[in-house]
Amino acid sequence: xxxxxxxxxxxxxxxxxxxxxxxxxxxxxxxxxxxxxxxxxxxxxxxxxxxxxxxxxxxxxxxxx
Numbered sequence: 001x002x003x004x005x006x007x008x009x010x011x012x013x014x015x016x017x018x019x020x021x022x023x024x025x026x027x028x029x030x031x032x033x034x035x036x037x038x039x040x041x042x043x044x045x046x047x048x049x050x051x052x053x054x055x056x057x058x059x060x061x062x063x064x065x
Contacts, residue, residue, distance in 0.1 A: 002010075
């Protein structure tokens with residue numbers, strides 16, 4: 001037969017590990033794997049570097065949205 005303090009200790013341990021498991025799941029669901037994203041240089045090129053729409057441009061500038 002278990003004594004009362006041992007039952008309380010087991011209940012606290014169980015609740016701690018369940019809380020830890022929940023927090024781990026919550027954090028992991030909000031993050032993405034680093035390999036799934038394209039690299040920063042590739043994302044910047046797609047987003048910011050577009051060719052000029054004017055063919056007779058003498059400044060050779062890059063358009064920015």
